[in-house]
Amino acid sequence: MSSSTSEKRESELVKVFENIGSIVGAEVMLNGSRRISEKLVVRMLDQIGLTKETTTPFKLFDNACGIGSTNFEIHRRIRPDILEQSSILLGDFAGGLIPLTEAVAKKEGWVNTVVKRVDGQSTGLASVEFTHVTTNIGFQVIPDSKAALDEAVRILKPGGHLAFTTWERIPGWALEVQNAFAKFPFDAPFSFSVQTTKYGEWGNINWIRHELAHRLELEDVQVEVFAFTSHVDSVDYFMNTFGPMVDWVVKSNWSEELQAQHGREEYRGLLKDYLVGRYGGGGWDLSWVGIVASGRVASSAS
Known part of the structure; x- marks a missing residue:
């Protein structure tokens, strides 16, 4: 992939994240979560x-928090008395997401939770401040992921x-789009990378x-592959949920001339026709393969 293509893909993805809330709405995002x-x-x-057995209060920063997926699970599993003594910061660089996530936090009654815009590359947060830092599907798309x-x-x-x-391989929704593009009545370029x-190499467990373990010198390093499925209720559900990502694929791969010749209404219509032809009016499952990684800072760190 050329440098210009990679930069275009990255810049277009940033636009998707910045506007995803207004594009699909909170309910679609929560459903996907x-x-x-x-x-x-x-x-x-x-x-x-x-876990449910946790008895020690904690201070957690969830980077690239999105709609708050991590905090939903934290509040399901951590005892209320432990949550009352803990604190949670939800941060995301996409400013457009913050009001949505704040509304979710208020509606759910999340305890000791602050939501604010944070750039994970330069957080401005104090050193040695948190007991836990989490990032769910983020590092592979952060521009300066090393920082x-x-x-x-x-x-x-x-x-x-x-x-x-992170994602270990191309997700199920993208495979569907790839197969559909191959059936279009014109040459529809498709290229997709999880990073x-x-x-x-965020899709490489090694x-x-x-x-x-080596560059960061963390202890108790554990990196596992996790495969699972998610259900798609219908073709309309697929289009509503993954439509913005389809648009990103098009803007990242197609020339301006090709986009002018075959606009959003046409390529989305062709994709929908393909899915209806394949699945009819029913639902189906998408496959996902992720990587779950963790490590611990040495207790003697200065």
Whole structure:
């Protein structure tokens, strides 16, 4: 992939994240969170010992928080008395998401939770401040992911836990789009990568293990692959949920001339026709393969 193509893909994805709330709405995002993101969160929190048995208060920063998937699960599993003594910061660089997530936090009655815009590459947060730092599906699309990873470790207390998830391979929705594009009555270029950041290999468990254990010198490093499925209720559900990502694929791969010749209404219509032809009026399952990684700062760290 050329440098210009990679930069275009990254810039277009940033636009999607900045505007996703106004494009699809909170309900679609919450539905996607329940069916996809929170399955990864369950594994991530289990891996760092934040469970129903947790009896020690904590201070957690959830970077790239999105609609708050991690906090939904935290409030399901952590005892109310422990939550009352803990604090949670939800941060995301996408300013357009913050009002939506604040509204969710208020509606859900999340305890000791603050939502604010935070750039994970340069958080402005105090060093050795948090017991836990989490990032659910974020590092692979943060422009300077090395800086974000270093920031996460910097703000952890000695003995603090870092945990994150990434995609190990192309997700199920993108495979559907790839197959559909191949059936279009014109040449519809398709290229997709789970990583847009230039640093590292976020879909490679061996690279992640080495990064955590050797470069960052974390202890108790654990990196696992986790495969699961999510249900798609109907073709309309697919289009409503993944439509913005389809638009991103088009803007990232098609020339301006091709986009002018075959606009959004046409390519979305062709995609919908393909899905109806394949699945009819029913639903189906999408496959996902993620990576769940964690490590702990040495207790003797200065």
